[in-house]
Amino acid sequence: MSEAILTHPRFISLEGGEGAGKSTAIASLREALQQRGHEVVLTREPGGTPLAERIRALMLDKRESLRGEGDEDEPLSAEAELLLVFAARAQHVRQVIRPALQRGAFVVSDRFTDSSYAYQGDGRGLDPAWIAELERRAVGLRPGLTLLLDLDVREGRARTAGRDLWPDRIESEQDDFFERVRAGFRRRAIAEPQRFRVIDASLSPQAVGEAVATAVAQWLESQA
Numbered sequence: 001m002s003e004a005i006l007t008h009p010r011f012i013s014l015e016g017g018e019g020a021g022k023s024t025a026i027a028s029l030r031e032a033l034q035q036r037g038h039e040v041v042l043t044r045e046p047g048g049t050p051l052a053e054r055i056r057a058l059m060l061d062k063r064e065s066l067r068g069e070g071d072e073d074e075p076l077s078a079e080a081e082l083l084l085v086f087a088a089r090a091q092h093v094r095q096v097i098r099p100a101l102q103r104g105a106f107v108v109s110d111r112f113t114d115s116s117y118a119y120q121g122d123g124r125g126l127d128p129a130w131i132a133e134l135e136r137r138a139v140g141l142r143p144g145l146t147l148l149l150d151l152d153v154r155e156g157r158a159r160t161a162g163r164d165l166w167p168d169r170i171e172s173e174q175d176d177f178f179e180r181v182r183a184g185f186r187r188r189a190i191a192e193p194q195r196f197r198v199i200d201a202s203l204s205p206q207a208v209g210e211a212v213a214t215a216v217a218q219w220l221e222s223q224a
C-alpha cells in the first residue's frame with residue numbers, strides 16, 4: 001500500500017485524557033452533523049470492529065475470560081502495547097473507516113492515532129519516529145479535524161473514580177503518566193493548529209457540547 005498519509009475532511013476524532021467527556025460530547029457532534037443531513041458513523045479506538053474490540057480487551061486486560069494461568073506474571077511490554085493498538089487500528093481503518101468515507105459518510109472516532117503518540121509515546125516513552133512509521137505504513141489516514149477535550153488530570157480522574165471495580169491497565173497508571181499524556185496532546189495541538197481545536201473540558205457538559213457543535217460548524221463552513 002501507499003505510505004502517504006491522507007488527511008480526510010470527513011474524518012473527525014475526539015481526543016483527551018481520562019474523564020475528559022469524549023463519550024458525552026460525541027452526541028453533540030453527531031447531532032451537529034446529522035442536522036445538516038450527513039450520515040454519521042460513530043466509532044472508537046482501540047476497537048470499532050469485532051476483532052479490534054478483542055484486541056482492545058487484550059490490551060486493556062479487562063476481560064477475565066481472556067486471561068490464562070500465570071498471566072499476572074507476564075506484564076504487557078510498552079512495545080507490545082503499541083503494536084496491539086496499531087493492529088486494531090489497521091483493521092478498523094480497512095473494515096470500517098475507509099468504506100464509510102468512500103460512501104460519503106462522516107466518521108467520528110472516539111480516539112485515533114494521536115492517542116498513540118500521547119499514551120505510548122509521551123506516556124510510555126516510546127520513540128515517536130516508530131509511531132510515525134506505523135502510522136504511515138499501517139494506517140495512512142488522519143482526521144481532518146481533531147477536537148481535543150483538555151482537562152486537569154486530577155479533575156478527569158475524579159470524574160471516573162469509583163466507576164470501575166477493577167481499573168484497566170492504563171487507568172491504573174499514576175498521575176505523572178497522565179500529566180505526560182496531557183502535555184503530549186497539548187503539544188500536538190500547538191504543532192497542528194489547522195487540524196486541532198482545543199476545548200475547555202472543565203465546562204459543564206452542555207457548554208462542552210455547544211463548543212463541540214460550534215467547532216464542527218466552523219469546520220464545515222471552512223470546507224464549503
Ligand code: Z5A
Nearest residue numbers: 018019020021022023024045046115116119159170204205
Ligand atoms: N489508548 C492508548 O493507550 N493508545 C491508543 O492509541 C488509543 C487508546 C486509541 C481507552 O479506554 C484507553 O486506551 C485509554 C487510552 C488508551 N485509556 N485511558 N485513559 P477508554 O475508551 O475506556 O477510556 P477513555 O477514552 O479515557 O474514556 P473515559 O475515561 O470514559 O473518558 P471520556 O469518554 O472522555 O469521558 P465520559 O465517559 O464522557 O465522561 C466520564 C465521566 O465524567 C462521566 O461520569 C460523565 O458523566 C462525566 N462528565 C462528562 N463530561 C462532563 C463535564 N463536562 N462536566 C462534568 N462531568 C462530566
